[in-house]
Amino acid sequence: MPPTIYRALMVSQLFPSTRCRSSTRNKLWYKTNRRELVVPDHQLAQWYQAVMLLESAMVRDYLLLLVLTGLRRTEAIMLKWADINLDEQTLTIPAEISKNHREHKLPLSDFVLTILAQRRTQTGRSQWLFPRAESDQYMAYPYDAIQAAAKRAGCPFSPHALRRTFCSVAARAGVGHHLIRKLVNHTQVLDVAHKYILIGVEGLREPMQEITDRFISLMGCSMADWTTQATQPKFARRGAKVPTLDEVLGRYSKSKSLRPGTVSIYENAIWTCLKDWVHKPVTEITADMVLEKHRQLSRTQKSSYANIPFQVLRISLYFAAEEYQTPTGRPLIEVNPVRQLSLNKIWNKSPVKQSVIPEDKLAD
Numbered sequence: 001m002p003p004t005i006y007r008a009l010m011v012s013q014l015f016p017s018t019r020c021r022s023s024t025r026n027k028l029w030y031k032t033n034r035r036e037l038v039v040p041d042h043q044l045a046q047w048y049q050a051v052m053l054l055e056s057a058m059v060r061d062y063l064l065l066l067v068l069t070g071l072r073r074t075e076a077i078m079l080k081w082a083d084i085n086l087d088e089q090t091l092t093i094p095a096e097i098s099k100n101h102r103e104h105k106l107p108l109s110d111f112v113l114t115i116l117a118q119r120r121t122q123t124g125r126s127q128w129l130f131p132r133a134e135s136d137q138y139m140a141y142p143y144d145a146i147q148a149a150a151k152r153a154g155c156p157f158s159p160h161a162l163r164r165t166f167c168s169v170a171a172r173a174g175v176g177h178h179l180i181r182k183l184v185n186h187t188q189v190l191d192v193a194h195k196y197i198l199i200g201v202e203g204l205r206e207p208m209q210e211i212t213d214r215f216i217s218l219m220g221c222s223m224a225d226w227t228t229q230a231t232q233p234k235f236a237r238r239g240a241k242v243p244t245l246d247e248v249l250g251r252y253s254k255s256k257s258l259r260p261g262t263v264s265i266y267e268n269a270i271w272t273c274l275k276d277w278v279h280k281p282v283t284e285i286t287a288d289m290v291l292e293k294h295r296q297l298s299r300t301q302k303s304s305y306a307n308i309p310f311q312v313l314r315i316s317l318y319f320a321a322e323e324y325q326t327p328t329g330r331p332l333i334e335v336n337p338v339r340q341l342s343l344n345k346i347w348n349k350s351p352v353k354q355s356v357i358p359e360d361k362l363a364d
Contacts, residue, residue: 037161038168039067041218043153048219050153052229055255055323058130059145060230061119066159068112068212070166070184072099073159078138079129081120089113090201093185104185107205109212114223118230122331133321133331144255166211173214175207183208242281242332243324245270245316252319266312273297273309282320282333285313287340294341303348314338 039047054060065076075093083092091112093104108116116129123131130139150156157165163184170180182199216222243251249270253263271278274293277285290310297306317336324332341347 036164037156037158038165039155039157039161041169041172043155044165044215044218045220047149047153047155047157048221050149052226053152054145054149055251056142056145057122057230057325058119058139058322059142061115062130062139062142063146063149063159063162064115065112067162067165068109068115068215069106069208070163070170072163073141075099076159077130077141080127081123081129082127084116084129086113086117086120089205098185100185100187102185102187105201106183107201107208109209111212111216111223111226114227115230118227122325124334133318133336144257169214169218170207170211173210175210179204179207183211242283243320244279245274245282245285245313246278248282248320248323249312249316251323252316255319269309269312273301273306274313282317285317285337287335287337290337291340291344291346294346298348304350307348307350310338310341 051060051063054063062076065071066073069076069091071093075097078097079091079093083094084090085092086108089108091106091108093106095101095103098104119129123129126136128136128138131137132139146158167180167184170183171177175183179199183204249266253266258266277289290313294306294310297309314336317333317338321331321333321336326332
């Protein structure tokens with residue numbers, strides 16, 4: 001049992017003493033190796049290009065925000081537009097999501113401000129910086145996308161490794177350690193004098209800009225280049241037209257590393273019941289088409305079976321909304337047409353399974 005738990009029990013008088021004291025007194029605790037994973041300076045250019053090639057603009061912006069601000073992964077992913085002031089060029093981490101439960105206000109460098117201004121045009125009415133397509137929630141942790149970027153860059157990393165990278169680059173740029181601690185919201189105090197050094201958000205603006213400039217130099221990019229790449233729609237950049245349903249489903253299956261059995265069920269549902277839609281661009285699938293096809297299948301198949309192809313279609317179209325953009329930077333699919341089945345309450349109800357083993361047969 002960890003010593004902190006023992007101490008808590010001791011304070012509550014459940015344990016009169018703690019055996020952990022002897023371990024501390026005799027220095028018997030095993031030392032834990034400090035994690036030192038960072039993106040090295042010489043690999044930041046490859047890392048940046050790998051991130052810019054990600055299919056999801058939302059994950060791309062999320063990772064860039066992490067490395068350019070040093071935010072913790074949950075602090076960044078749970079940000080709301082109410083926490084951003086583009087006029088004052090500041091970002092506020094609310095106390096309820098801050099690790100030390102203290103509100104933390106940061107200045108925005110010019111590059112981060114550009115990223116957030118572009119992100120604002122892509123989130124519509126959502127309150128979140130990084131919204132989930134199918135609900136009013138922040139996006140799920142993008143584990144698969146991070147692994148794909150790490151593999152492409154030849155450099156393993158995690159969100160906390162980007163936080164360490166921010167601190168390391170800041171130190172090499174000549175930013176003082178007391179400023180770095182303030183930027184990343186560390187509360188450690190080295191001596192009494194630090195309690196008297198009060199640095200407001202404006203006092204952090206110049207060092208934050210210096211750190212961003214250093215990153216831009218190491219990544220070999222510019223705001224103009226980023227704007228050009230970021231505003232270019234994904235399907236146009238690949239030289240393809242609007243993806244078909246078959247292409248989206250195939251891409252979804254690969255990105256989620258689905259089991260072969262699951263892929264087979266999904267493909268069979270689409271190719272059997274929605275065969276005439278397979279090679280149709282996903283933007284041509286309308287709510288009226290969904291309603292009519294659902295009525296047809298409900299008349300010819302078991303009611304619960306008629307739902308399956310539309311459940312697969314719904315998943316595929318939500319994936320397309322996250323992965324593809326229009327030339328103006330909007331999601332390729334703004335409203336999922338399958339949602340109409342829920343709004344009209346016409347999903348077929350499946351009977352509740354009530355099979356049990358009779359009591360007189362339990363002995364057998």
